[in-house]
Amino acid sequence: MTGRGPLDGLRVVDFTHVLAGPACAYMLGLLGAEVVKVEGPDGEAMRWRGGTDSDAAAAGRSTAWLAQAGGKRSVVLDLQTEAGSEAMHRLLDRADVLVENHLPATLRRLGLDDLTTRYPRLIHCAMTGYGRGGALEDAPAYDVNIQAACGMMSVTGTSASGPLRAGAPVIDYGAAMAAGFAICAALVERARTGSGTFVDVSMLETGLTMMASQVADMTATGQVPGPRGNAANSRSPAAGTFPCRTGHLSLGVNEEHQFHALAQTLGREEWLDDPRFADRAARAAHAEAMEAALIDALAPRDAIDWERSFRAAGVPAARLQTLDAALDMPQIAARGFLAPMGDASVPTLPFRIGGHTAVPSTGPRPLGADTDDVLAELGLPDAKS
Structure with missing residues (x-):
């Protein structure tokens, strides 16, 4: 990290998997927080899948995982064991924020429910497909499921193509930013009151928030939106995407x-x-x-x-540009948006705060590389097994 970020001095426990949760913790790290990534003995699944580099995925360094793996200390804990559970609770006792995206039933099974009662200053950010409460709180969901459920796919594409998912996992990364926004608000509240809180992030509601103008129009008029193709949301006929001699x-x-x-x-x-x-x-x-x-x-x-x-x-x-052309824009370099990460370059933050330059403090750490050091800081023996 270059310079002291606005979250310098805060400890975040990253107990997440796939994309939305790890991306949120990564962004908090870019803002200066110390991020401790907790994984089981086999590591989180995204290490082994995602992206087009099958060799990297086979080695546990998939490009999908790499995109939000930098700047984190890596700790392996087997939460099914007494030693692993004790280590996790000691971590939480000393943490400012917990970011996790597991089903409530999983947390109950691991004894990780009702944490803000046990740790009054902790901000517990829970990210789930449909949010807490209601019949779907324990329903599993990925980005593609929520794109379907929230109606986003129904307005993407054309009548000829049928419904299409967005070409990027926009719900995952939208939920990551929503969670980061909520966590920062909770930190402000804690500074005022001295108390932590529970932050409940719904991927479904994130998707609907990203469609807010369409939600407002449909509820006001009763007109259910259909696929818009490349037409602009403003519905101005001089706004949209048009062919030229080339491009x-x-x-x-x-x-x-x-x-x-x-x-x-x-x-x-x-x-x-x-x-x-x-x-x-x-x-x-x-x-x-x-x-x-x-x-x-x-x-x-x-x-x-x-x-x-x-x-x-x-x-x-x-x-219209392909991704390689977009990343080659001088504007990207001028703002220092990309950070080198091994053979790859990864996004940092889409905003700047003062003079702080947000880059990962380290590259991705090998699985469990920091376990011994963190356990020693907690006054504990090895809790890998």
């Missing part, structure tokens, strides 16, 4: 001044006097004609050329 261009033309700049940059000033395109309502009434006119106007030049011209004119525009 595709995303336009976000929602305001009148943006439409004026669009028409002028395209050399189609006549649109400004065309009654079909004179204002937002007219364009909406003639959406098909607007789309056809845009496609025709964009056809002579490449998306990369239009992107430069539109940005210079103040028109929100971005060409």
